[in-house]
Amino acid sequence: xxxxxxxxxxxxxxxxxxxxxxxxxxxxxxxxxxxxxxxxxxxxxxxxxxxxxxxxxxxxxxxxxxxxxxxxxxxxxxxxxxxxxxxxxxxxxxxxxxxxxxxxxxxxxxxxxxxxxxxxxxxxxxxxxxxxxxxxxxxxxxxxxxxxxxxxxxxxxxxxxxxxxxxxxxxxxxxxxxxxxxxxxxxxxxxxxxxxxxxxxxxxxxxxxxxxxxxxxx
Amino acid sequence: xxxxxxxxxxxxxxxxxxxxxxxxxxxxxxxxxxxxxxxxxxxxxxxxxxxxxxxxxxxxxxxxxxxxxxxxxxxxxxxxxxxxxxxxxxxxxxxxxxxxxxxxxxxxxxxxxxxxxxxxxxxxxxxxxxxxxxxxxxxxxxxxxxxxxxxxxxxxxxxxxxxxxxxxxxxxxxxxxxxxxxxxxxxxxxxxxxxxxxxxxxxxxxxxxxxxxxxxxxxxxxxxxxxxxxxxxxxxxxxxxxxxxxxxxxxxxxxxxxxxxxxxxxxxxxxxxxxxxxxxxxxxxxxxxxxxxxxxxxx
Numbered sequence: 001x002x003x004x005x006x007x008x009x010x011x012x013x014x015x016x017x018x019x020x021x022x023x024x025x026x027x028x029x030x031x032x033x034x035x036x037x038x039x040x041x042x043x044x045x046x047x048x049x050x051x052x053x054x055x056x057x058x059x060x061x062x063x064x065x066x067x068x069x070x071x072x073x074x075x076x077x078x079x080x081x082x083x084x085x086x087x088x089x090x091x092x093x094x095x096x097x098x099x100x101x102x103x104x105x106x107x108x109x110x111x112x113x114x115x116x117x118x119x120x121x122x123x124x125x126x127x128x129x130x131x132x133x134x135x136x137x138x139x140x141x142x143x144x145x146x147x148x149x150x151x152x153x154x155x156x157x158x159x160x161x162x163x164x165x166x167x168x169x170x171x172x173x174x175x176x177x178x179x180x181x182x183x184x185x186x187x188x189x190x191x192x193x194x195x196x197x198x199x200x201x202x203x204x205x206x207x208x209x210x211x212x213x214x215x216x217x218x
Numbered sequence: 219x220x221x222x223x224x225x226x227x228x229x230x231x232x233x234x235x236x237x238x239x240x241x242x243x244x245x246x247x248x249x250x251x252x253x254x255x256x257x258x259x260x261x262x263x264x265x266x267x268x269x270x271x272x273x274x275x276x277x278x279x280x281x282x283x284x285x286x287x288x289x290x291x292x293x294x295x296x297x298x299x300x301x302x303x304x305x306x307x308x309x310x311x312x313x314x315x316x317x318x319x320x321x322x323x324x325x326x327x328x329x330x331x332x333x334x335x336x337x338x339x340x341x342x343x344x345x346x347x348x349x350x351x352x353x354x355x356x357x358x359x360x361x362x363x364x365x366x367x368x369x370x371x372x373x374x375x376x377x378x379x380x381x382x383x384x385x386x387x388x389x390x391x392x393x394x395x396x397x398x399x400x401x402x403x404x405x406x407x408x409x410x411x412x413x414x415x416x417x418x419x420x421x422x423x424x425x426x427x428x429x430x431x432x433x434x435x436x437x438x439x440x441x442x443x444x445x446x447x448x449x450x451x452x453x454x455x456x457x458x459x460x461x462x463x464x465x466x467x468x469x470x471x472x473x474x475x476x477x478x479x480x481x482x483x484x485x486x487x488x489x490x491x492x493x494x495x496x497x498x499x500x501x502x503x504x505x506x507x508x509x510x511x512x513x514x515x516x517x
Binding site for chain 1: 222223224233234235237238239240241242243244245246262263265266269270272273274276277280281465466467468469470471472473476477
């Protein structure tokens with residue numbers, strides 16, 4: 001085993017480790033999508049994961065490890081698998097049945113990952129399952145009205161919790177200038193949240209904005 | 219009901235799938251307080267088991283509305299229409315010998331039943347009964363059509379949005395499934411349903427077909443003859459991508475329709491540009507296919 005680089009912006013359980021000769025983000029867990037591994041560590045590819053890219057570009061996500069997480073837009077579980085590796089109880093909401101099948105096999109080896117085939121635009125359909133006051137709300141949904149989805153799910157987040165949001169410009173409006181889309185999204189978001197940091201995710205993801213925010217407590 | 223968690227209803231799986239609450243609560247603590255589980259660890263174990271079971275059940279029921287079912291439905295629809303028309307022809311011919319007001323087609327079958335035409339001769343009952351079969355088959359075809367319109371967007375949301383539900387179902391049927399459609403190059407998608415013309419071309423008897431079943435799409439049919447090949451090629455390119463997203467990812471990408479609308483506008487602008495005598499701007503064959511690859515991977 002090589003010595004680990006301590007990086008203050010990385011949560012406990014996420015490390016930068018040399019895998020296949022390159023320093024890469026990695027978590028400990030069962031491999032799920034053919035990613036390169038080194039012992040029990042498996043590489044977290046920032047170009048396949050918006051949250052991975054947020055850590056890679058050095059955003060202050062406030063993640064420490066062991067948090068209760070609500071993840072919206074889990075898809076086939078690529079990112080969620082890494083989150084469940086370092087976080088505590090993780091609720092993973094996904095709307096499409098086909099990717100949920102893959103998400104199920106990710107959940108199989110992760111006893112604190114809870115897959116939910118639900119529509120993130122309708123929180124009432126999972127509020128009887130997802131607990132109140134989660135520490136982190138992570139959202140990566142490719143639907144119109146991404147800020148509204150985040151606002152509606154504010155009710156799950158603890159007052160001192162964090163929202164980690166990836167906004168895809170093309171999901172809002174294909175023809176509009178991404179910057180204009182991002183301004184609109186931020187304005188809507190500010191009804192419920194205070195934005196701490198917002199960064200584009202190039203070169204890992206084109207036309208995506210990553211936002212770190214905390215709930216407005218009035 | 220606001221304060222009732224998933225664990226308080228009968229049948230944890232059903233409760234997770236169908237239940238709801240106005241707002242979340244501290245479910246792990248409540249479950250312990252209410253004596254449902256001894257501690258939070260046990261709560262999370264039970265939650266894991268229940269959510270996995272619920273998601274699995276939901277995925278399975280969603281996938282029963284799958285591409286195989288859609289293929290049966292669209293083929294049954296075509297069979298019903300074709301048979302109804304065939305029988306209607308027979309009916310018109312036969313009816314003409316006993317009914318002075320005989321018309322043609324399915325419409326005649328309906329008229330015959332509605333007017334309760336007083337037919338004469340020993341065959342009258344049989345002609346009347348045949349008309350009933352024709353109308354019943356046509357009604358079944360209509361019901362199947364409504365069924366396909368509902369199911370295709372569930373099975374293949376992007377493909378159905380771009381092609382319309384029925385063309386989407388026909389493409390899946392011709393390819394033999396959503397997965398095999400997703401694996402076809404766009405040149406093959408372009409000529410699906412034109413196999414006869416394609417093989418004539420491959421034997422060297424004919425030019426390559428410009429389109430197969432996608433001819434029924436307004437973007438192809440509504441484009442002037444000279445530009446139909448381009449329209450068909452552009453449409454097939456987007457349909458191939460839509461099928462891949464539907465099969466491999468399943469999420470909805472409305473931008474595909476917008477991109478295709480843009481491309482079609484450019485293609486159709488050629489006609490206007492020629493009328494003006496100017497050369498059309500910005501009209502490269504950006505979809506990257508030439509006539510030569512229309513038979514790539516054809517079966």
